[in-house]
Amino acid sequence: MGKSNIKLIDENGIRIDGRKPDQIRPVSMSVGVLKNAQGSALVSFGKTTVLAAVYGPREALPRHMTLPDRAILRVRYHMAPFSTTERKSPAPTRREVELSKVIRESLEASVFTELYPRTTIDIFIEVLQADGGTRTTSLTAASLALADAGIPMRDLIAGVAVGKVEGMLVLDINEAEDSGGQADMPVGMMPNLGKIVLLQLNGSLSREEFKEAMKMAIKAIKEIYLIQKQTLREKYAKITEEEREVE
Amino acid sequence: MSDVIKPTFYVQQKDIVLPGDLIAEGRVDINSIYIFKEGSRYYSSIVGFVEIKDEKVFLIPVEHAYLPKPNDLVIGLITDVGPTYWTVDINSPYEGQLPVSETLLRQTQATIDTLRKFLSIGDHVLLKVISFDRLRDPVLSMRGKGLGKITSGKVIEISSRISNMLLYRKRSIVETIARETETNIFIGNNARIWISGKDSIMEDLAVLALKKVESTDLNISTLDLIDFIRQEKEKRGGVSG
Numbered sequence: 498m499g500k501s502n503i504k505l506i507d508e509n510g511i512r513i514d515g516r517k518p519d520q521i522r523p524v525s526m527s528v529g530v531l532k533n534a535q536g537s538a539l540v541s542f543g544k545t546t547v548l549a550a551v552y553g554p555r556e557a558l559p560r561h562m563t564l565p566d567r568a569i570l571r572v573r574y575h576m577a578p579f580s581t582t583e584r585k586s587p588a589p590t591r592r593e594v595e596l597s598k599v600i601r602e603s604l605e606a607s608v609f610t611e612l613y614p615r616t617t618i619d620i621f622i623e624v625l626q627a628d629g630g631t632r633t634t635s636l637t638a639a640s641l642a643l644a645d646a647g648i649p650m651r652d653l654i655a656g657v658a659v660g661k662v663e664g665m666l667v668l669d670i671n672e673a674e675d676s677g678g679q680a681d682m683p684v685g686m687m688p689n690l691g692k693i694v695l696l697q698l699n700g701s702l703s704r705e706e707f708k709e710a711m712k713m714a715i716k717a718i719k720e721i722y723l724i725q726k727q728t729l730r731e732k733y734a735k736i737t738e739e740e741r742e743v744e
Numbered sequence: 745m746s747d748v749i750k751p752t753f754y755v756q757q758k759d760i761v762l763p764g765d766l767i768a769e770g771r772v773d774i775n776s777i778y779i780f781k782e783g784s785r786y787y788s789s790i791v792g793f794v795e796i797k798d799e800k801v802f803l804i805p806v807e808h809a810y811l812p813k814p815n816d817l818v819i820g821l822i823t824d825v826g827p828t829y830w831t832v833d834i835n836s837p838y839e840g841q842l843p844v845s846e847t848l849l850r851q852t853q854a855t856i857d858t859l860r861k862f863l864s865i866g867d868h869v870l871l872k873v874i875s876f877d878r879l880r881d882p883v884l885s886m887r888g889k890g891l892g893k894i895t896s897g898k899v900i901e902i903s904s905r906i907s908n909m910l911l912y913r914k915r916s917i918v919e920t921i922a923r924e925t926e927t928n929i930f931i932g933n934n935a936r937i938w939i940s941g942k943d944s945i946m947e948d949l950a951v952l953a954l955k956k957v958e959s960t961d962l963n964i965s966t967l968d969l970i971d972f973i974r975q976e977k978e979k980r981g982g983v984s985g
Contacts, residue, residue, distance in 0.1 A: 613837055614879070615838075615878075616837040644763050644790075644791055645791075647790060647805055647807030647808040647904075649763070649777075649778050649780075649789035649790045651764060652763055652787075687764065689765070690787075729791055730762070734760070
């Protein structure tokens with residue numbers, strides 16, 4: 498990690514993109530953006546934009562992949578060739594294969610797969626623009642898309658990354674902070690049940706720093722969770738009102 | 745009454761709940777597979793509407809995959825002909841099976857050729873679910889009143905929520921459309937609708953009206969719907985109603 502001459506945090510504690518250390522980027526979410534998919538969501542954290550689509554539960558092909566007691570989840574995390582500043586080859590890289598697995602395992606903790614034995618639920622995640630924190634954004638989007646598809650799950654999953662930049666803990670790091678920082682810790686959580694479903698750490702944090710970072714992440718995740726819920730509610734708010742009129 | 749913990753409800757009638765939302769605590773009668781229990785607390789696992797009736801909680805999902813239940817009437821599409829059965833797509837994660845023994849075809853004459861003649865790929869059929877246990881594909885039957893091959897009319901697919909609403913709550917909308925277009929409208933449990941009428945113009949009109957109902961999210965009054973149908977009817981050369 499070469500020292501670049503750009504300061505990532507200035508003397509007033511303001512970050513490179515003008516945020517405070519414990520501030521997340523502006524979040525926007527929408528659900529049901531794709532008509533062909535059973536469920537879909539478009540989520541962006543600042544410049545990072547991710548599209549997720551859910552198909553299923555449906556019959557799995559090839560048949561031998563299915564499990565007799567539950568549905569299988571198939572997750573494909575993919576970065577669009579135009580998502581980065583330099584063209585990314587569209588072929589799945591090692592990193593994408595790994596992230597697909599990590600996201601799948603997180604989602605498996607929340608989805609009631611046992612309700613649909615012998616089927617598959619396919620989740621396609623497409624990173625349209627990458628600026629750090631794509632795995633947590635993807636996880637947030639995938640969870641929203643699953644809810645939109647009407648797939649039963651324990652709770653929505655929201656995620657955020659905490660990083661250490663110039664010796665300081667910062668929330669929701671972007672690409673510049675990720676490559677110039679000392680640590681990156683993505684956290685995924687089911688906030689209502691208080692369960693952590695994703696926890697990774699790249700770099701090093703002291704015990705105290707870790708505790709502090711978790712606190713920051715949980716606080717931010719609760720904020721993101723509220724936005725998730727509001728997004729889902731908005732889609733169906735119209736229906737509730739009209740049904741009340743009928744009563 | 746004293747030894748039973750009085751349940752606490754955290755939701756009201758017709759509230760919209762999301763996955764992970766707390767519904768109730770204590771001893772509650774739950775009547776939905778979409779509600780799960782953690783300790784003594786009940787949570788929703790899906791986006792849906794809550795209904796509380798005599799301390800019983802129901803959850804009507806907004807969007808869900810169709811899971812066959814015995815005695816459901818479904819509209820299927822034949823996708824394959826096997827040696828002694830047909831494979832039927834019933835708009836569900838599971839493919840239905842229609843064995844020869846559940847049709848009016850005599851089993852002694854069942855060869856793949858006679859099977860193909862009786863029902864071939866692409867045919868729509870109105871069937872009843874006789875069993876489904878998650879380990880085996882749903883078994884369907886053609887024996888029963890009104891069941892059989894759909895030879896006339898049109899079959900359309902709509903969203904599961906709208907279909908359930910039309911089937912159980914808003915019969916009046918369906919009846920209005922049927923009356924105005926002089927068609928028979930049958931709604932299957934699997935979100936497929938069969939429309940049959942005198943001629944295809946009237947059937948198209950009914951399809952159009954149903955699509956209108958779907959696109960407005962059931963947010964249309966009966967009078968508006970009648971107006972809409974009459975206007976469309978006039979555009980098509982004013983078949984007298």
